[in-house]
Amino acid sequence: MSNEKIFVTKSSMPSYEEYIDAIKPLWESHWMTNMGVYHQQLEQELKEYLDVPEISLMVNGHMALELAIQSFGLPEGSEVITTPFTFISTTHAIVRNNLKPVFCDVKEIDGTIDETKIEDLITEKTVAILPVHVYGNICNIEEIQRIADKYSLKVIYDAAHAFGVKYKGRGIGSYGDASIFSFHATKVFNTIEGGAVTFSEHKMYDKLYNLKNFGIRGEELVVEVGANAKMNEFAAIMGLCNLKHVDANIAERMQVYNRYVNVLEKVNGIQLFTNNSESTQNYAYMPILVTDKYSLTRNKLYEVLKSKNIYSRKYFYPLTSDQACFKNKYKYDDLKIARRLAEQVLVLPLYAGVDVIVIDEIIHTIRQPQGEYEQGKQ
Numbered sequence: 307m308s309n310e311k312i313f314v315t316k317s318s319m320p321s322y323e324e325y326i327d328a329i330k331p332l333w334e335s336h337w338m339t340n341m342g343v344y345h346q347q348l349e350q351e352l353k354e355y356l357d358v359p360e361i362s363l364m365v366n367g368h369m370a371l372e373l374a375i376q377s378f379g380l381p382e383g384s385e386v387i388t389t390p391f392t393f394i395s396t397t398h399a400i401v402r403n404n405l406k407p408v409f410c411d412v413k414e415i416d417g418t419i420d421e422t423k424i425e426d427l428i429t430e431k432t433v434a435i436l437p438v439h440v441y442g443n444i445c446n447i448e449e450i451q452r453i454a455d456k457y458s459l460k461v462i463y464d465a466a467h468a469f470g471v472k473y474k475g476r477g478i479g480s481y482g483d484a485s486i487f488s489f490h491a492t493k494v495f496n497t498i499e500g501g502a503v504t505f506s507e508h509k510m511y512d513k514l515y516n517l518k519n520f521g522i523r524g525e526e527l528v529v530e531v532g533a534n535a536k537m538n539e540f541a542a543i544m545g546l547c548n549l550k551h552v553d554a555n556i557a558e559r560m561q562v563y564n565r566y567v568n569v570l571e572k573v574n575g576i577q578l579f580t581n582n583s584e585s586t587q588n589y590a591y592m593p594i595l596v597t598d599k600y601s602l603t604r605n606k607l608y609e610v611l612k613s614k615n616i617y618s619r620k621y622f623y624p625l626t627s628d629q630a631c632f633k634n635k636y637k638y639d640d641l642k643i644a645r646r647l648a649e650q651v652l653v654l655p656l657y658a659g660v661d662v663i664v665i666d667e668i669i670h671t672i673r674q675p676q677g678e679y680e681q682g683k684q
């Protein structure tokens with residue numbers, strides 16, 4: 307094993323020359339931000355790639371989520387049903403909008419919100435459902451929509467993990483009232499930092515435009531109390547470059563993913579998530595569940611891998627509801643499955659360009675952890 311540290315992901319970048327060539331025009335125009343030509347071009351290209359009716363680029367995925375929520379003007383203090391088995395951003399975005407997260411349990415099979423438990427959580431204060439397509443695993447869209455229609459709730463998907471995924475032949479971002487994507491450096495597709503809101507109603511474009519640009523509509527006209535969440539031109543150009551390679555990148559990820567799955571699905575005590583058969587996959591992550599039947603605990607396996615310079619991650623542990631800033635603040639009693647998944651999950655390195663020798667070493671270690679662990683102790 308080499309001494310090189312292997313992390314759970316490695317940001318994809320175009321070649322240096324490709325990016326440098328692409329940003330050169332900015333030294334002519336000096337137009338570096340404020341919805342410049344590259345911002346517009348990336349919006350067009352992503353609208354097509356993601357197969358969505360409408361898109362608004364943002365400075366990052368988190369602001370995309372905050373502003374998407376804000377755009378619906380939900381009454382302060384009302385409740386949003388969501389999942390705690392996610393990145394902290396999902397819950398922060400709700401709370402920072404002065405709304406109250408109501409945590410729903412998830413399903414063991416794919417880690418997405420358990421749609422059969424949503425209706426029990428609905429009160430007269432409920433205004434929205436905010437599910438997460440966690441690891442790119444697609445939520446039960448039909449059932450969530452049925453519930454939302456029945457109770458007149460908004461549906462806002464956190465699709466940060468689901469870049470490029472299609473469900474029943476349509477872009478995943480075209481479902482619900484809005485979806486958000488993250489283009490952070492660690493995601494399948496990146497603009498260094500960046501994100502987007504996708505939606506169907508055109509009038510939402512203007513609303514989000516106001517929210518991401520101070521509500522400025524003219525040299526002397528401010529129509530709304532907006533934030534600043536614009537994507538700059540350097541980021542947009544990084545996106546345009548990366549978009550050219552994203553399909554090849556995902557194809558490479560698939561190879562690595564299948565290499566893992568072929569062996570790990572047979573390892574006693576290791577459990578894998580199952581994705582919806584009607585959705586495509588983007589192979590963004592390689593999560594495994596280290597169950598009681600495995601010979602080591604999840605934490606021990608994490609340590610064994612770390613001793614070999616493999617830095618897996620406990621995504622998502624702890625649950626957002628259990629984090630110091632939220633603990634005991636909200637109702638979160640029935641989160642049995644979510645809590646168990648958080649205790650068992652380990653995300654393994656997966657990215658385009660990862661050395662297959664390293665992958666085989668990880669697979670070998672997971673198959674033979676005891677021997678490796680004993681050796682590691684000597």
Ligand SMILES: *Cc1c(COP(=O)(O)O)cnc(C)c1O
Nearest residue numbers: 366367368393395466488489490
């Ligand atoms: C990455 C991520 C976000 C936030 O996106 P940023 O671009 O990092 O701001 C939100 N939700 C989930 C589930 C994420 O993984």
